[in-house]
Amino acid sequence: MPLDVTAKGVYVIAPTPFHPDGRVDESSLDRMTDFFLGAGCAGMTILGVMGEAPKLDGAESLELSRRIIRRAASAGIIVGVTAPGFAAMRSLARGVMDAGAAGVMIAPPSHLRHDEAIIGYFHQAIEAIGPDIPWVLQDYPQLFQVQMTPGIIRRIVSDLPSCVMLKHEDWPGLEKISALRGFQADGSMRPISILCGNGGIFLDFEMARGADGAMTGYAFPDMLVELVKLSQAGERDRAHDLFDAHLPLIRYELQPGVGLAVRKYVLMRRGVIASDAQRRPASAMSATARQEVEYLLSRLARHDARAKLPPV
Known part of the structure; x- marks a missing residue:
């Protein structure tokens, strides 16, 4: 089903x-898809920053997307289509939607430096891919170096009806969520879905501020599913207790540069993927870093049986 504001x-x-x-590991791709959806995820976002999208060529990106969409059946698959030019963006966006994707995600290029440039860019992007494709606005200023105030996000949402979701990754960003939900409450902005990233580092309070869930890649997505459900049920203390147990590993995984290596290593240790390899250029974990991750997993296992893994 197409992605929408609910x-x-x-x-x-x-x-x-x-x-x-x-080479792309297709067997691990299938196993990973099964694992994520079996863990209770509502969907998957592929070809994002952590998906090493710039290291894939156009044909690989489309084939990988089609394989996951086929495997996921009715689950919602969002595909990152951010590209240097609109021709490549349109080609991938139309291709994955034809294959059955739920929607696409677009991030702003790093050269945008003022509000009108930001708004103009997204108008051009949606003109390129077509206004019939539901899309996610990715707000990640730490990486993309583009500052989008709540007012600018409101303008984008108002101007472009096909924007149905915000991927919120500002940091600190709790007040931004409150401001956006305030706009919705006073009628100055239509409802949108807000899912939060940043490795889940603030998800405990982001849910309380009005987020609808998470769009991030922490290596225990099954924990994120549980946390979101607890928060939605009003089980605040239980949600925070669960979050607190995982916080040291979340923090470690969030390191710039080596974070993807950590995430892939833990997913490999959990049996989700066969190898923690990245396509070059890539950063690798040192032997000391692996020992630190193993220590964090052993500590987490005292509180969450999902972290009890076979010895290395």
């Missing part, structure tokens, strides 16, 4: 599994 829950950001020689 979307909630966890849309896990999926890494792209590779063999050590750099």
